[in-house]
Amino acid sequence: xxxxxxxxxxxxxRLLTGYGASAQLAAEAEALMMKRPLIVTDxxxxxxxxxxxxxxSFQHAFTDSTTLYSDISAEPETHVVxxxxxxxxxxxxxxxxxxxxxxxMDTAKAVAVYIGDDRKLEALFxxxxxxxRKTPLICLPTTAGTGSEVTNIAILSDVNAQLKxxxxxxxxxxxxxxxxxELTVSCPPAVTAASGVDALVxxxxxxxxxxxxxxxxxxxxxxxxxxxxxxxxxYENPKDMNAREQMATASLMAGLAFGNAGVGAVHALAYxxxxxxxxxxxxxxxxxxxxxxxxxxxxxxALFLDIAYALGAPNTLVxxxxxxxxxxxxxxxxxxxxIPKTLREFDIPREAIPELAESAHGVTRLLRxxxxxxxxxxxxxxYTAVY
Ligand SMILES: NC(=O)c1ccc[n+]([C@@H]2O[C@H](COP(=O)([O-])OP(=O)(O)OC[C@H]3O[C@@H](n4cnc5c(N)ncnc54)[C@H](O)[C@@H]3O)[C@@H](O)[C@H]2O)c1
Ligand SMILES: [Fe+2]
Numbered sequence: 457x458x459x460x461x462x463x464x465x466x467x468x469x470r471l472l473t474g475y476g477a478s479a480q481l482a483a484e485a486e487a488l489m490m491k492r493p494l495i496v497t498d499x500x501x502x503x504x505x506x507x508x509x510x511x512x513s514f515q516h517a518f519t520d521s522t523t524l525y526s527d528i529s530a531e532p533e534t535h536v537v538x539x540x541x542x543x544x545x546x547x548x549x550x551x552x553x554x555x556x557x558x559x560x561m562d563t564a565k566a567v568a569v570y571i572g573d574d575r576k577l578e579a580l581f582x583x584x585x586x587x588x589r590k591t592p593l594i595c596l597p598t599t600a601g602t603g604s605e606v607t608n609i610a611i612l613s614d615v616n617a618q619l620k621x622x623x624x625x626x627x628x629x630x631x632x633x634x635x636x637x638e639l640t641v642s643c644p645p646a647v648t649a650a651s652g653v654d655a656l657v658x659x660x661x662x663x664x665x666x667x668x669x670x671x672x673x674x675x676x677x678x679x680x681x682x683x684x685x686x687x688x689x690x691y692e693n694p695k696d697m698n699a700r701e702q703m704a705t706a707s708l709m710a711g712l713a714f715g716n717a718g719v720g721a722v723h724a725l726a727y728x729x730x731x732x733x734x735x736x737x738x739x740x741x742x743x744x745x746x747x748x749x750x751x752x753x754x755x756x757x758a759l760f761l762d763i764a765y766a767l768g769a770p771n772t773l774v775x776x777x778x779x780x781x782x783x784x785x786x787x788x789x790x791x792x793x794x795i796p797k798t799l800r801e802f803d804i805p806r807e808a809i810p811e812l813a814e815s816a817h818g819v820t821r822l823l824r825x826x827x828x829x830x831x832x833x834x835x836x837x838x839y840t841a842v843y
Pocket of ligand 2: 602654655658723737741
């Protein structure tokens, strides 16, 4: 009998892209029979001016019946999900619309699967612990970005455990994702930089993943090329619509790639930095990026050559030089967008390294995707190199 090799490509059920796509939101919400939507966003996005035109377009569809929830901090904490669910119930909402970066989208995704579940939120953490989602969900990213609009994971900070924890379930995949570059134009440069490098890490790690597929690999490579060309432009000229559109699309493509192939050791080593020392997701990934790539290169030289070409290497480059080319280009990009290079710059004590290494080694969900295995000592050596 032939071995079965069926793969399911996970994404939002419906995907709208391109400049002006946010104007379609009211129609999409109506098609999902939303009459009293809850808009989940945060204060930074509220102050950026992207919400007002959307609310205006809502006036015809949902007169007086839209509820706003914006009490979300970056790297959202678990109690916010409880609070947001309470608002949903109190306002008798019948659908959720996330407008924001990964923090707002992950909160909205967690709330959407928590509605109508009488268990404690903790019961939902881990893989496939979620029951059926009962409320419709639309996600509009305002950063480029996390790709959260098409992934089956929501990441929350558990302050007591000083850990970032994930809810992983296909029930988190939104009904509709609207990737509208106009929503990212107001991103301040530091957010453009951190979220843009996160998208690049998604592209590279998904390409190197042990679980990459024929469908994910082209998405990863193309996203790398687009980010390599447009990140600095978007950082230096926030109103450059072409750069914003390229970044928004690349972030989506990287999200589709890693949502199916997974990410690896960069994310695993970044997690404890977020949980314990509150570095933002994008910045913690950026700091670990080049050293983890230096480690990975030994096991996948041919793949590194592909990455080098995607990042603009001349076609005369050979496999033996691909590792150096990739590491140097990634380091240069992070430097150009002013992301600190060392753990020391974040006041992380050197003595914390053994504990960070133990914690990262426990992120087996991601380490199993990585092309080269890491022991606790290997991980500690990488943190030390970045110190
Ligand atoms: N679920 C996933 O697949 C996934 C993937 C990667 C990261 N994440 C999570 O996403 C979070 C990080 O998300 P992020 O990088 O998008 O940042 P974010 O959502 O935390 O936003 C960062 C800051 O930028 C502001 N901001 C966002 N969009 C803006 C805009 N258009 N104009 C002005 N200000 C704006 C926000 O108000 C906030 O202050 C982390 O919690 C991380 O764990 C999730
Ligand atoms: Fe990420």
